Amino acid sequence: MALRPETAKPLNELAEALLHAPNSLPQGDRELIATYVSYLNDCYFCQTVHGSIAAACLNDDHELVKRVKVDFHGADISEKLKALLVIAAKVQKGGKQVSANDIEAAREQGATDMEIHDTVLIAAAFCMYNRYVDGLDTWQPRDEELYRQRGKKTAQEGYVSMSREYLPAKAPEVGAQS
Template sequence: MPHIALPENQPGIRGAMAFRPETAKPLNDLVEVLLRGQNSLSPGERELIATYVSYLNDCHYCQSIHGAIAAAHLDGDEELVLRVKADFQYADISEKLKALLVIASKVQRDGKLVTAEDVGKARSQGATDIEIHDAVLIAAAFCMYNRYVDGLATVQPRDEAMYRERGKMVARDGYVRISKTYLPAEPVER
């Protein structure tokens, strides 16, 4: 049971967001820009970073839903998502993404662990400053989302089919648009 009275029938972060729409808005706006906005990293690559960090933080809901969204962006390749979580150095992803995942995993522990060598490696594999910035911020942001979801003891179903279906919907519609289905309607301005 969640630590506070969250709306029922809304698993994971959705229950918390429906409880407090004022903070839900910037939280959804941020994830929309980071994972779906115009970017030289594909949505699938960015969802893999989010999934990997959520896996390191051991957040069941976030790693399951973002893993499903990543797979939906990557032609349904759930195997690739599993391999990235298990050992991304041997997964079938670009060398650039591997270098960004190294940076992300250090940010997950402590931003101060990122070294100039880590950044140099990413650059030598073709990463731009914006891509490095976004890898750092995606990792940092999921250290927030994961703690928010776990810290309130939200409902986190063990139902892979649910995540798979939801993942396809979020990959198609995006975070902000789909939030209208679970957030209370915004008050009409008078």
């Protein structure tokens, strides 16, 4: 993202709005949705960093994050989150895969229309983020502890705040030569 600060800013703001801002869906659940979609897309960086953020929101329960990735139906999560993960997985395959029955099943488990909307948007956005990260062959360290430290900090501070570590204070003007 540091290569194009003018695009990094709105991407970080979108992540902030979807995953960190106040919402009726807990931050840990939203991060689990992002993690699961990233897992389905085989994006190591995103599934690992967002899994660490989710774990930080869930009392450092990294085992739960792993269970959600491999078998969320058997994981100790709410039925509402399971229904939302069904929707997220279908969005990952293609938006038209989501059926009226999927939406109704989520509503029956207590999901609001806004939570369903946000689930769809998180899933769709993470398909883009995953392709962006992998398409640029982004450096992806294999040290889990690095992700855990970053996850704790991001869970507390948010995406926009964390982006200040690698983005310039002011984005260069579009079209400016460096």
